[in-house]
Amino acid sequence: MASTTFFRRLPGISPGFLSWLSFIAVCLLIGLASAFEVFRNGLTITNMSDTIPWGLWITIDLSSIALGAGAFTLSAVVYLFGLKNFQPIVRLAVFVGFIGYTSALLTLVMDIGRPDRFWHPWVYWNVHSVLWEITWCITIYLTIMILEFFPVVVEAPFFDRWPWLRKVASTLHKVAPVLALGGVFVSLLHQSSLGATYGIVKSRPIWFKPSMPIMFILSAVAVGPALTMAMAYIIEWLTGKRHVPHDLLRTISRFSGYALLVYAYLKFWDLAAVTYYGRTPAVSKALSLLNQQTPYNFGFWVGEIIIGLVIPVMMFLLPRYNKKPLNLVIGALCAAIGIIFNRWNVTVTGLFVPLSYSPGTQYIVPAGTYTPNLIEFGIAIGIFGYAALMMTLGVKFLPLFSNHHE
Amino acid sequence: MAKKRKVKVNLTRRDFLTLAGTAAGSIIAAQALTVGPLSPFSRLKQAQLEGDEKTGHANGAHHWGMVIDLDKCIGCEYCLRACSAVNDVNTDKPWNIVVEEKTSAGHTFFFSRPCLHCQDAPCAEVCPVRATYVRDDGIVVMDYERCIGCRYCQVACPYDARKFNWEERTDVNPYIPTWGIAEVERRPRGVIEKCTFCQHRIDAGLLGGLVPGVDPEATPACVVACPVGARVFGDLKDPDSPVSKVIANNATLRLREELGTEPSVYYIPPKEGL
Numbered sequence: 001m002a003s004t005t006f007f008r009r010l011p012g013i014s015p016g017f018l019s020w021l022s023f024i025a026v027c028l029l030i031g032l033a034s035a036f037e038v039f040r041n042g043l044t045i046t047n048m049s050d051t052i053p054w055g056l057w058i059t060i061d062l063s064s065i066a067l068g069a070g071a072f073t074l075s076a077v078v079y080l081f082g083l084k085n086f087q088p089i090v091r092l093a094v095f096v097g098f099i100g101y102t103s104a105l106l107t108l109v110m111d112i113g114r115p116d117r118f119w120h121p122w123v124y125w126n127v128h129s130v131l132w133e134i135t136w137c138i139t140i141y142l143t144i145m146i147l148e149f150f151p152v153v154v155e156a157p158f159f160d161r162w163p164w165l166r167k168v169a170s171t172l173h174k175v176a177p178v179l180a181l182g183g184v185f186v187s188l189l190h191q192s193s194l195g196a197t198y199g200i201v202k203s204r205p206i207w208f209k210p211s212m213p214i215m216f217i218l219s220a221v222a223v224g225p226a227l228t229m230a231m232a233y234i235i236e237w238l239t240g241k242r243h244v245p246h247d248l249l250r251t252i253s254r255f256s257g258y259a260l261l262v263y264a265y266l267k268f269w270d271l272a273a274v275t276y277y278g279r280t281p282a283v284s285k286a287l288s289l290l291n292q293q294t295p296y297n298f299g300f301w302v303g304e305i306i307i308g309l310v311i312p313v314m315m316f317l318l319p320r321y322n323k324k325p326l327n328l329v330i331g332a333l334c335a336a337i338g339i340i341f342n343r344w345n346v347t348v349t350g351l352f353v354p355l356s357y358s359p360g361t362q363y364i365v366p367a368g369t370y371t372p373n374l375i376e377f378g379i380a381i382g383i384f385g386y387a388a389l390m391m392t393l394g395v396k397f398l399p400l401f402s403n404h405h406e
Numbered sequence: 407m408a409k410k411r412k413v414k415v416n417l418t419r420r421d422f423l424t425l426a427g428t429a430a431g432s433i434i435a436a437q438a439l440t441v442g443p444l445s446p447f448s449r450l451k452q453a454q455l456e457g458d459e460k461t462g463h464a465n466g467a468h469h470w471g472m473v474i475d476l477d478k479c480i481g482c483e484y485c486l487r488a489c490s491a492v493n494d495v496n497t498d499k500p501w502n503i504v505v506e507e508k509t510s511a512g513h514t515f516f517f518s519r520p521c522l523h524c525q526d527a528p529c530a531e532v533c534p535v536r537a538t539y540v541r542d543d544g545i546v547v548m549d550y551e552r553c554i555g556c557r558y559c560q561v562a563c564p565y566d567a568r569k570f571n572w573e574e575r576t577d578v579n580p581y582i583p584t585w586g587i588a589e590v591e592r593r594p595r596g597v598i599e600k601c602t603f604c605q606h607r608i609d610a611g612l613l614g615g616l617v618p619g620v621d622p623e624a625t626p627a628c629v630v631a632c633p634v635g636a637r638v639f640g641d642l643k644d645p646d647s648p649v650s651k652v653i654a655n656n657a658t659l660r661l662r663e664e665l666g667t668e669p670s671v672y673y674i675p676p677k678e679g680l
Contacts, residue, residue: 042595043555044573050499053557053570113555113570113596117535120554123439124535131534131558175425202665203528203564357565357661358517359476359673359680360507365566 024389031382034375038110046376051368052351056376057111060383061104062194062343065138066216067336068100069224071145072187074252075180088244089252091152092235092400093228098145099390101138103383110379130193130200137190144183147172155399192217198346205282206290207350211270218266219342222259223335225252226312230332233325235395243401246325253328257316260335264309286353293367296349299341308338466542470603470618471642471670472629473652474518477677478636481506481516484585488631489520491586492604494579499569501601502628515676520628521546521567521601522661522669529559529568538598544642544670545603553597560598564662568600586627603639619648642670 037045048055074093078086109115121135151169159165172179192213198204199212229252232244275287290296315321315331322328348370356364372380394400481504489495489502507517523546530539530546537553540546560568574595582588590606593599604626611617611624618624619640629639640649658672 042573043570048572050560050566050569053560111556113557113598114553117552117554120535120537120552124537124552126533126536128531129534129536129558131532131556135534171421171424174421178425197558201528201532201562203562203662351561355564355566357519358505358507359659359661359675360515360517361510361680362508363505363517 020392024385024392027381027385028389030378031385034378034382035110037375038379039115043111043113045373047370047373049368049370051354051365052348052370054111054347054351055370056344056348056372056380057107058347059340059344060107060380061111062216062347063336063340064100064103064107064383064387065194066191066220066339066343067224067227068097068104069187069191069220070226070228071097071100071224072141072184072191073221073225074228076184079177079180080184085248086252088401089228089232089248091149092232092244093225094145094148095152095394095398095400096228096231096391097224098142098149099387099394101142101145102390103387105138105142106386107379107383130196134190134193134197137186137193141183141186141190144179144186148176148179148183151176152398152400156397158397188217191220198350203355204350204353205280206274206286206353207346209270209274211266211274212346214266215263215270218259218263219339222256222263223332223339226256226316226332226335229253229256230329231391233329235400239395249325249328250322253316253322253331256332256335257313257322260309260313260316264305264313267309282356289353289367290349294349294352296345299345299349303341304338304345307334308341309335312338467643468618469544469642469670470523470608471544471640471649471672472520472603472626473638473649473656473658473672473674475636475638475652475656475674476515476517477674478634479504479516479518480634480636482633484631484633485518485520485628485637487581487585488627489601491579491581491584492589492627493602494582494588494590494592495599496569496575496577497580498577501567501569501599509676509678509680511678513676513678519565519567519661520603520626520671522565522667522671523603525668525670526666528562528564528665528667532558532562534558538600541605543608545605545608546600547602547605548598548600550593550597550599555596555598557598564665564667568598570598571595585631 046055070093074086074090077083078090109118112118121132122139126132151173153159154165154169195213195216198207199209202208229249232249236242236244274283287296312331312335315327315334321331352367352370354365354367358364483504486500486502486504490497490500493501495501502518502520504516504518507515509515523540523544525540525544527538527540527546530536533539534556535552535554537549538546538559539549555570557570560570571593572595575592579588589604607624607626608618611621614624616624619629619638622630625639629637638649638652640647642650642653644650645654652674653672656674658674660669660672663669
């Protein structure tokens with residue numbers, strides 16, 4: 001093929017890399033085609049309905065924001081707690097966070113019925129709404145991440161031709177710790193209020209509990225840094241260059257392991273309080289219905305507990321496993337899958353439970369059914385393609401690990 | 407191992423002032439551009455508030471409410487049809503549902519439900535853009551021009567009273583003109599819609615000196631259409647209004663009262679009890 005010969009002449013493009021790029025291109029094409037269909041026909045071509053108005057896409061939003069939490073956690077470690085030896089990974093963490101947040105925003109634009117009005121929360125304020133607060137926090141945090149990352153981008157040799165950019169960058173670099181602290185604050189706020197989005201909804205008994213925001217932020221703090229750690233290892237394997245000291249990465253995995261244990265502990269008491277000691281009729285009814293009609297128990301015990309907690313904790317903390325980088329990466333990926341399971345379980349299964357408001361004994365809103373259809377998965381694939389493309393470009397062209405700071 | 411070293415922040419006073427100035431400036435700019443007096447958006451809002459003033463619901467002089475007598479209801483669905491015609495509602499997703507219900511003794515009665523117009527409305531609380539809100543006269547309304555279609559209100563409503571426009575509507579409304587003519591526009595694709603207590607009738611009626619709940623032109627279509635008088639509408643703040651009298655003289659209940667949503671719709675249960 002002519003194109004292959006053309007690419008062979010370019011330095012740094014191996015056949016493996018070329019096939020990776022074409023894989024990304026296919027993902028992006030699928031995503032763009034799906035997006036086009038959604039914009040043309042409206043959300044009616046998804047499997048969401050009035051009974052289950054939120055589905056796969058909200059799960060992607062919540063998961064990718066939670067998985068981007070490494071950015072603010074590691075920034076806090078460096079700038080708030082002053083552990084400067086974590087500095088070599090902060091840039092990567094912020095970059096992963098940036099990809100996570102932009103993926104969430106892209107999905108959100110697909111999900112709202114009027115994408116042309118995406119800017120409304122900035123102009124029309126409802127200060128009582130957690131969703132309004134989340135939109136603002138995410139906007140502010142994304143801005144902070146861009147400002148934090150701007151000096152890194154400008155470091156690329158390409159920008160030699162505009163020296164004034166470097167001046168702006170050095171000013172920004174000076175204020176980086178202040179920016180990072182601001183970022184930590186808004187992150188703590190919105191990572192929790194994403195859980196509050198569900199926790200405050202009193203119409204749905206299995207959501208309505210004060211533990212929701214706490215569970216959301218704890219799981220994000222535990223899994224976000226682990227994902228950054230895994231990315232550092234994977235990048236090292238692919239590029240063959242060791243950028244981040246391995247004992248640092250192992251420290252991060254140990255931190256994630258302990259954070260997951262704290263999360264598991266709270267989860268245990270949450271489960272005990274809600275489904276055992278404090279079970280109200282509405283909650284019992286909802287849970288038994290979920291177990292009859294959906295694989296809720298399977299998703300919870302296998303997805304959230306075994307894959308999401310037991311395996312990562314073993315990989316991160318048991319001396320037998322945590323010596324090998326591969327195990328740490330497997331642990332981090334399992335933890336990420338666990339988060340996705342959790343967000344899906346919270347969102348979609350919560351909506352499966354039909355509302356019951358009639359004063360009589362018979363009528364309840366008919367239970368909905370929901371399995372994401374091809375278009376919805378198409379968008380998901382496109383978002384994955386976007387994330388993979390950004391990561392690839394970042395590794396290829398940005399000084400993600402350069403250590404000459406300050 | 408983890409050697410602690412302080413991160414140094416090398417900020418000069420000049421840097422600090424620049425930073426503080428930029429931060430303060432952007433907050434002021436954000437205010438001015440969005441909700442401040444110079445903002446074009448705020449002028450829109452002002453116009454809307456003035457409109458509210460004219461129709462007399464900005465001062466909170468009224469609180470519109472409804473009583474539904476479950477004992478009188480015969481399940482004819484006239485209310486559903488009149489509502490669907492007047493508001494041009496998709497008949498697959500009526501705003502006003504009518505279903506057959508059973509008491510605990512097993513006897514059949516009919517249960518119907520418009521939007522309950524909660525005074526502490528979960529939907530209005532969660533809306534990120536204030537596209538839905540409780541008016542001072544108690545009606546929970548939608549601003550279709552502002553709604554972004556996030557569907558959080560639909561998730562939060564305890565009574566399933568909200569419907570989403572998943573697609574551009576092309577359906578022919580079978581209830582027009584038999585049950586009434588469309589008095590409001592169809593809602594565009596991608597926004598939420600709900601029962602409005604026929605706010606257009608109330609607002610226009612008040613301007614024309616009519617009394618909602620008494621004069622049919624100023625009363626919700628479902629109330630006017632009911633052949634057995636199972637629905638009574640009026641001002642809950644006026645002790646002499648028909649609706650206040652019915653509430654005073656009957657035992658009533660409100661749906662899911664334990665949630666504290668304070669609905670404006672009251673139900674008279676069947677005589678034999680629920």
